[in-house]
Amino acid sequence: MKESAFDLTAIVLAGGKSSRMGQDKALIPFQGVPLLKLVCTTAASCADTVYVVTPWPERYQHLVLPGCQFIEEVPLLGESRNEPLTHGPLIGFAQGLAQVKTDWVLLLACDLPKLRVEVLQEWSSGLDSVPEEAIAALAHHAKGWEPLCGFYRRRCLPQLLEFISQGGRSFQQWLQYHSVQVLTLPTPEILFNCNTPEDWAAIQSETY
Ligand SMILES: Nc1nc2c(ncn2[C@@H]2O[C@H](COP(=O)(O)OP(=O)(O)OP(=O)(O)O)[C@@H](O)[C@H]2O)c(=O)[nH]1
Ligand SMILES: [Mg+2]
Structure with missing residues (x-):
């Protein structure tokens, strides 16, 4: 259920x-639930429409991601077409954003x-x-913006495509040309990124 005053779309990459993980991060389980499913469930609680942008949808078909x-x-x-499509999150985002109809999109x-x-709500x-x-509302941390857990205006698409057509692939570089609103992080833990087997082991061993 959403609580924002307007329609919101979510894009999950x-x-x-x-x-670094050595296997597809989207499929590794946390508390028994594959990460992609966990994030999609959270996204569906905040947004009316959730798009999963991926080069290989068949790999995730079995997860059953309602909505x-x-x-x-x-x-x-x-x-x-024969190479694996690993052109990076900025291009994945641009291809998802091209389908978005709402003024704001939550990117995860x-x-x-x-x-x-x-917190997302x-x-x-x-x-x-x-x-x-401001074209986006994002949290900030020591290394810059956290581009993959925050909000973008749909109207940033033309600027984004222009940046990509000039060879740009980095969110940090793209964002430095634009005004971005800072989101307050209640706790940095929310942005914990599970990138390595050590990250995964750390969250597995936590007790809840
Ligand atoms: N759709 C899509 N998502 C991507 C692409 N590259 C990265 N992502 C997603 O972007 C998010 C952040 O990815 P990273 O953790 O920076 O990088 P990674 O390439 O998945 O992993 P490393 O090889 O260890 O850097 C994850 O949700 C990835 O699934 C891409 O080319 N297309
Ligand atoms: Mg990561």
């Missing part, structure tokens, strides 16, 4: 190399086991007071 629709990534001009990585619905309820010039 499930692609990439998972090279979620797959968007299959397509190669960029010059990319081969699939490797965020500690997301909290109430609290953030989304404040979106109507984000200054018009």
